[in-house]
Amino acid sequence: MIDALITALNGANVGLDMAKRAVSARDQRLIETAMDDMTDKLRLAYAAALEAAQDALKLAQEARALDQRVAALERETEQLKAKAQDRERYRLVQLGRGSFAYGLKEVEPQGEPLHYCCQACMDKGQKVVLQAGGGYGSLQCPACKAQVWSPEMATAAAEGMDRLTRSLRP
Ligand SMILES: [Zn+2]
Secondary structure, rough: OHHHHHHHHHHHHHHHHHHHHHHHHHHHHHHHHHHHHEEEEEEEEHHHHHHHHHHHHHHHHHHHHHHHHHHHHHHHHHHHHHHHHHHOOOEEEEOOOEEEEEOOOOOOOOOOOOOOOOOHHHHHHOOOOOEEEOOEEEEEEEOOOOOEOOHHHHHHHHHHHHHHHHHHOO
C-alpha cells in the first residue's frame, strides 16, 4: 500500500512540474490542462494516503492484539509451570489396602499440614485435598465425591465412638 502512495505522490510531482512549465510558457490552455491533471493526481494521492493510513491503523491493531495474546500465553505458561512444580511435591501413596491418594513427598515442620489429594482429580490436573466426612473411616473428595478408605480415619472414628459410648454410660 505504501508503494501505491509513493506512485501517487510521484504522479502529483510530475503534475506539478507540468503546471510549472505551463505557467512559465504563459499558455492558458496548457495551464488549465496541467491544473486539471494536477487535481486528478492529488485526488489519487489523497486516496492512496487515506488507504495507507487505514492499513497502518489495522496493522497497529493487529500488533496490539498479538501483544495481548503473547502476554496471555506467558501468563498461562507461568500458571502451568507453577502447577507442575506443585504437582512434583506429591507422590501416590497407599492409605489402606486398595485405597490410594497423593501425599506430600516431604512434610516440613513449619510447612503445610499433612494432607492427601484425590488421585482421580490430580491425574486430571486438578488438585483437590481430601476431607473428612466420607463414609465411616473414609476421606472424601469434595470435587468428584470419591471416597478413599483410610485406616487412620477408621481408627479415629472408632476412638470417637468409644469416647461417646463411655460418656453415655451411667
Ligand atoms: Zn476427586
